[in-house]
Amino acid sequence: MNHDDQISKTIVRLLNQDLKNINQNTATKLQTARSAALEKLESSKNFIHTGKNIAAHEGISWHKNTSLLLFSLILLFLMWLSFSWQVNHDNSETTTTETRLVDDDLTDDTFLDDEFDE
Amino acid sequence: MATRSEFSDFLEKVELRAFKQALFAVRDEQDALDIVQDSMMKLTSKYADKPPDELPPLFQRILQNTIHDHYRRQKTRSLFSSLLSTFAPQRIQNEKEIYDYEFSEILPSPSDQSYGKNPNLVLEQSQLIKIIEKALEALPARQREAFLLRYWEGMDVSETSKVMGCSEGSVKTHCSRAANTLAILLKEKGITL
Numbered sequence: 001m002n003h004d005d006q007i008s009k010t011i012v013r014l015l016n017q018d019l020k021n022i023n024q025n026t027a028t029k030l031q032t033a034r035s036a037a038l039e040k041l042e043s044s045k046n047f048i049h050t051g052k053n054i055a056a057h058e059g060i061s062w063h064k065n066t067s068l069l070l071f072s073l074i075l076l077f078l079m080w081l082s083f084s085w086q087v088n089h090d091n092s093e094t095t096t097t098e099t100r101l102v103d104d105d106l107t108d109d110t111f112l113d114d115e116f117d118e
Numbered sequence: 119m120a121t122r123s124e125f126s127d128f129l130e131k132v133e134l135r136a137f138k139q140a141l142f143a144v145r146d147e148q149d150a151l152d153i154v155q156d157s158m159m160k161l162t163s164k165y166a167d168k169p170p171d172e173l174p175p176l177f178q179r180i181l182q183n184t185i186h187d188h189y190r191r192q193k194t195r196s197l198f199s200s201l202l203s204t205f206a207p208q209r210i211q212n213e214k215e216i217y218d219y220e221f222s223e224i225l226p227s228p229s230d231q232s233y234g235k236n237p238n239l240v241l242e243q244s245q246l247i248k249i250i251e252k253a254l255e256a257l258p259a260r261q262r263e264a265f266l267l268r269y270w271e272g273m274d275v276s277e278t279s280k281v282m283g284c285s286e287g288s289v290k291t292h293c294s295r296a297a298n299t300l301a302i303l304l305k306e307k308g309i310t311l
Binding site for chain 1: 122125126129130133134135137138147151154155158159161162163166243244246247250251265268269270293294297298300301
């Protein structure tokens with residue numbers, strides 16, 4: 001045993017002896033703190049059983065759920081993109097026809113509804 | 119996963135040493151009690167699913183982190199209240215107390231049958247412990263942390279390095295320096311261990 005170890009062990013022995021002299025008030029407070037912590041243990045265990053542990057036991061981990069969510073979001077975005085493109089395309093065709101009618105700039109093969117009514 | 123009784127036994131076993139460790143670090147009994155309670159709470163609320171053999175290093179890590187958090191909060195508070203200078207004189211005063219203390223040296227031994235019976239011996243023993251505690255308080259934080267984890271908590275170098283978040287070489291250096299400093303401080307009081 002080297003000198004450092006010898007000094008350290010003597011100091012530790014003295015410190016351990018001093019633990020017996022800790023005052024009652026402090027010991028009681030520590031005991032209360034321990035009880036409070038153990039109560040917290042019960043509540044945290046309940047929480048784990050209803051959430052984290054069930055997921056872990058069923059083999060569902062949070063990153064798998066995240067991937068699923070991300071995939072769903074991308075799918076939704078693509079559907080929205082496709083729908084909005086279709087709507088815009090339809091709108092542009094309707095607008096062109098309406099504009100031609102308003103300007104009275106009809107092509108030769110266009111027949112108005114009341115042209116032959118006399 | 120550790121059971122409630124295993125948690126209870128573990129906390130009962132470590133609470134006094136944890137309190138003393140915190141007390142050496144923050145030098146205030148109420149703050150030390152708060153730190154120990156916070157550490158216990160964190161352990162039971164966040165690591166309830168850990169097996170019993172993982173609890174000692176985990177608790178020590180939480181305790182050391184809580185002590186560091188306390189230092190940070192105190193530092194911020196002192197900045198805001200512009201009382202930064204009050205810490206330095208207090209430390210010097212504490213160190214002065216160590217050197218000014220007149221100690222009649224005596225070392226107890228476990229084989230000493232009269233230990234605990236002779237009032238003079240008990241008094242001298244308590245004086246010696248007070249000097250050692252003051253010397254521990256005067257150590258740099260990292261040295262004290264390494265020394266207490268390694269020798270008082272009985273951790274090996276590898277465990278201590280994990281708890282402290284440093285290399286094994288640093289732990290050995292801190293421990294050696296702490297032991298040397300303590301030996302010098304005690305020798306100056308005429309105590310040879």
